[in-house]
Amino acid sequence: MCRPSSTLQRWAPVRTDVKQFLSAGLSLLRGVTGDDAYEKYVAHYERTQPEHPMLGAAEFFQAQLEQKWNCVSGCC
Numbered sequence: 001m002c003r004p005s006s007t008l009q010r011w012a013p014v015r016t017d018v019k020q021f022l023s024a025g026l027s028l029l030r031g032v033t034g035d036d037a038y039e040k041y042v043a044h045y046e047r048t049q050p051e052h053p054m055l056g057a058a059e060f061f062q063a064q065l066e067q068k069w070n071c072v073s074g075c076c
Helices: 004-033 037-048 057-069
Strands: none
Touching: 037 057
């Protein structure tokens, strides 16, 4: 008969793999949907223009919406 701790130890590598897989999937999903756009903006801005003020999250997403919907007619 197996002790519970040995069973948990046996499955530990599988749990780690599953966690890594789910984390990678979530990261991919956030990238595809644009949910991580602000984090990418902050990282890029800190690297390239640290001396200038950065947009806040609300301002950033408002600017994104305006950019997306200002030219819906297809002229741009």
